Amino acid sequence: MRQLSLTLSLAFFLTAPALSVAADDTKPGQPGSAVAANRVACSLQPKAEEPSDPSSTSAIPRAEKFIAREHFKEDIASSASVKISWLGATFAQRFTNKVEDDIGGASLQTYVLGAASSDKEILARLGASHESRLADVWCALKRQPNGNSGPLEINAKPNVFYVRDLTGELGAVDVLWGGVGWEIGASPVSDKPRWPAGTRVFSR
DSSP: OOOOOEEOOOOOOOOOOSEEEETTEEEEOOOOOOEEEEEEEEOOSOOOOOOSSTTOOTTSOOOOOEEGGGTOOOBOSTTOSSOEEEEOHHHHHHHTTOEESOOOOEEEEEEEOSSOBOHHHHHHHHGGGOEEOHHHHHHHHHHSTTSOSSSSOOSSOOEEEEEEOTTSOEEEEEEEEOSSSEEEEEEEOOSSOOBOTTOEEEEO
């Protein structure tokens, strides 16, 4: 159980043995092909007001830190900025204490898998632009805080981001809408096919 505005005509094809996965777990799935989707712009920074004095820089946004633990918390109350119903133990251990130095905007490319695929197969096709930040994950969630429609899948298919953890190791962070809130997990990068057809992958 558990989508950011220009269309880019990219496509890639992934084939692998039939396995699907939720974070840290595997079960049978169906093989198929894969296609690319949209590119999305996302930023956590508020728009700057025009300074009344052209020489003034007080209204220019400064780089700020993104402190993961201040955002990624289990909370499904109506007042929650993003409803999160579950945080996986691996995500909590590897990512919640991370601080990122800049929350500047990002342009993320999205892909929809049509075949069960492994992290390593996906990363090989994404190339150098495969990494995202936790701030990018949060930015995407902020667009759909209550499971409303948007770039993130909300149909029980995973949304996968490749993010470096506290130690600098690359991990797969997956978010799924679980009905009452987002479920956020993390797992090591694997060479075993485990992301099912329909999974949406985000990269820079």
